[in-house]
Amino acid sequence: MSNATLLAPVQTARPAAEPIARPIAPITRVAASPHPAPAQQRPEPAVPAGSAARGFALYVGIDEQKAAQAGVSLGILVDALRRTLADLAPAAQTYATVALAPVAAGGRDVDVVRLALHEPSAVARTRPEPVDEDLANRVIVDISRKRVLIDGESANFTYKEFELLQYLVLREGRTIDRAELVSSLWSAGTEEEAPGERTIDVHVRRLRAKLSRYEDIVRTVRGIGYRFDRHADVVIRYGNGTPSPDRF
Template sequence: MSTTALLDRPADTTRQPRTVSHPTRVDAPSAPAAEPAQPAARNLPAGTAPRGFALYVGLDEAKAAASGVSLGVLVDALRRTIAELAPGAETYATVALAPVGAGGRDVDVVRLALHEPSAIARTKQDEPEDEDRNAGGVVVDISRKRVLIDGESAAFTFKEFELLQYLVLREGRTIERTELVTSLWQGATEEEAPGERTIDVHVRRLRAKLGRYEDIVRTVRGVGYRFDRHADVVIRYGHGTPSPDRF
C-alpha cells in the first residue's frame, strides 16, 4: 500500500539550481489588447466552487537524476513559476512514496497514494448499472463477470476474463506462465492444456480488447505477467469473489 510523505517548505532562494534552465523571453510586436482568456465551462456540483488545483507528476528520483534534476529542484522551480504568475497563490507540496520495486506507472502510484477520489478503486457490492455505464476507464466487475471500457461492454471470452481476473486478484505479484496454465486449465489432459506460448496469445488478445488501457497487464520479461494498480481501473468485488488462495 502506498503511503505519503509531506514536504512543505519555502523555496530556497539562496541557491540556484544548476540544471534547470528557463526559456529566453522574447517580446512580441505590439498587438491590440486581447480579451482575457475565460476558463472552460465545467459542470460543477451544486454548492461548490474551485479553490485551487492539484498537479500530479509521475517521476521517481532515478528518472529525475537522469535528467539532471531532483524532485526538490522541480518543486522549487514550480513554486517560483506560480509566485511569478499568481503572487497571491498559496502552495503545498507532498511527495508520494511506494514500496521499492512496486509496479505501475509513476503517475498512477502518485494519484493513488495521495488518495485522489477519481483514482481510488470502489469496492461496493451493489452499484447502479448507470454508474458503470457512465464511468470512464476500465471497470472489472468480478461479481458480474464483465469488463466495461469507457462505459462500453468489452467482448471478452470466458478464458480472457478468467485470465484478467486471476491477475487482478493477485495484484502486484508476477504470475509465471506455468502457474496460469496449471490454474486456469485445471483438469485438462496434457493434450488439452495449452503451452506457455498459447498464454502469450491469450494475453495479446486480452490487451487488444483493452485498447488504450492495455498496459494494465504488464509483461515481466522472461517470467510472466502482472496486474499493477492503475488509477483508471475500478474493481467491483462481490460476495462470490474467489479468494486468491483458493482460486
C-alpha cells in the first residue's frame, strides 16, 4: 500500500470509443414534509472545538471491471455524482481523484481506497507504536492522547501549546504562516481572544522551551511562518482517534 499514488482529477467526458453505457436513472427530488418525524432527522456529526465542517469526502470502492459489469465507468459515476450535487447544492465545489493501489491489494475495496488516498484513520492503523524501551532519548508526540513525552517524561504542555504543535505535526513539511495559525487555532466563537500574528512568535518560543533539546523540530521560515520537521528521534503516535468520513 505504501506505493499508492494519486492520479490527476478524473476526466468525466466520455471518450469517443467508449461503448454506450446503461442509462443512469434520473434522481427524483421528494418534497420534505413540513413536520418530519424525529427518527428521520440525521444528527449533525460532532466536530472538535475550534473547528468547523467545510465539506466531506466520499470514498467509493469500485474498480473499472466492476463498474463495467454494472454498465458504467468511473468517469460516468463521477459525472453522475457531480450532477446530483449541482442539483442539490449548486454552490458546492468538487474535486475527484483516482486511488491507485497494487493489483494484489487485499481487503474491502473501500478500505483499499481510503489507504491509497491517505485517509488519516486508515493510515493510523498501519503504523506500529514504539515499545516502551524506545522512549528514552526521543520526543513522542501522542496525538491520540494529546500529550508529549520527552525522554520518557510527560511534558507540561498547555492545551493551546499542544494544539499548536499538533497543527504543525499534522502538516509535516509544510510551512504554515502566522495568519493561518491564528485563524485555525483561535477561531471565532472561542472564549480566548485571538492574538495578533506576531504574538504567535511568543507561543512558539514557549513551545520550543518545553521541547528543550528537541526545539529545532519546529523550524522558523523567515518572513513566512513555521514548519514541523521530522527527526530520527521524533515519534508521532496517531492512534485510532482521528475522525473518519464513514461516520456520516
